[in-house]
Amino acid sequence: MARGGKAKNLRQRELIRYLANNPLLKDEELAGLFGVSIQTIRLDRSELQIPELRERMKTALQARHPVRSLGSDELVGELLDIEVGQYGVSMLKITPEMIFRKNLVARGHHLFAQANSLAVAVIDAEVALTGSARVLFKLPVKAGDLVLARAEISSRKGHKTIVKVVSRVKETIVFEGIFTVFALQEEENQ
């Protein structure tokens, strides 16, 4: 096969459909299916910008959690545990982009963002906004660190909720914050 590439074109179109319906297909299986070598399938995927099996699984799973499985959208970090109206736990992996090159310490706003978005997430309301916050950066955080934030509702009066957040890196506290969050619309999300 050469310049035209009719067989190639057909195979690639089928490849797209197959993977759209079933992201779990391995290159080896696809190769067997089309009667070509595994390398050909990899060339196809690379031309079509189709990622590898594990990435496909990941994104297929993300699509599932529509907005991280709760009403609050755009949570900074990964949600590990939550009991809406009570507490929540999230993890943030510090990447090199998050740190100052000078002293290799993570910029504070990342820790704040994690804590703040978690504080909003635990509120049992359709929409919630942070009214105010008092935060404390207790220890520097480095690249590669895993920051575990735990938010707990400490009091609630009408639309106004006080949420305390404590963030740790391996048991040592690196951040603390008290957030005052206002619920805009009550009711469950679904």
Added chain:
Amino acid sequence: MARGGKAKNLRQRELIRYLANNPLLKDEELAGLFGVSIQTIRLDRSELQIPELRERMKTALQARHPVRSLGSDELVGELLDIEVGQYGVSMLKITPEMIFRKNLVARGHHLFAQANSLAVAVIDAEVALTGSARVLFKLPVKAGDLVLARAEISSRKGHKTIVKVVSRVKETIVFEGIFTVFALQEEENQ
């Protein structure tokens, strides 16, 4: 830590909750999160019978496709492509359990099952049953082979639909069948 294992117990309970909410967590991340070694996490998982990341992703994805994304349940093989009311494509990987030990050839009923379930799947009805079939096993199939079945509706009269199925292993036809399928209840699924 020894005989009691209180820290261990707590960690394992949290581990379960974390992974239930987020199957994408790696052992390394969990280790960092709990401040223990990666081996400890692996011991935990093994004690708790929690499978590895890739398996967790797979099963999380399967749970998503409730009944293979279409009305017919229990499809034999993996669905690759379908246009309900027109055609469908499925893949069946021949495993050693499917073959005769004597001649190493796949038992015919596996090919039949794949074709039949696919034929039923392409019918645009809530419930469909095969009325009759004429099948032809053209060439033997061996372990490791990937059987690609393509079903196409060739005619339809009321509740009665004729579906032609052709199964191939790498372009060579190994099975052909004509299925007469009856729709029991009309209407879309979902």
Added chain:
DNA sequence: GTATAATTAGTACCAGGTACTAATTATTGA
């Protein structure tokens, strides 16, 4: 203070890839 539980360390191995280089096999236009 010792037996036992819990944890950590280290090794060999595996699947399913990436990324790259090089060789081989069509295909086709002139």
Added chain:
DNA sequence: TCAATAATTAGTACCTGGTACTAATTATAC
């Protein structure tokens, strides 16, 4: 018909996130 080019195949080194195993080390309860 043959040379240029497209398409495919082969092979290597390397990576991640594991399994499965053995052995050493550390903590704790009694």
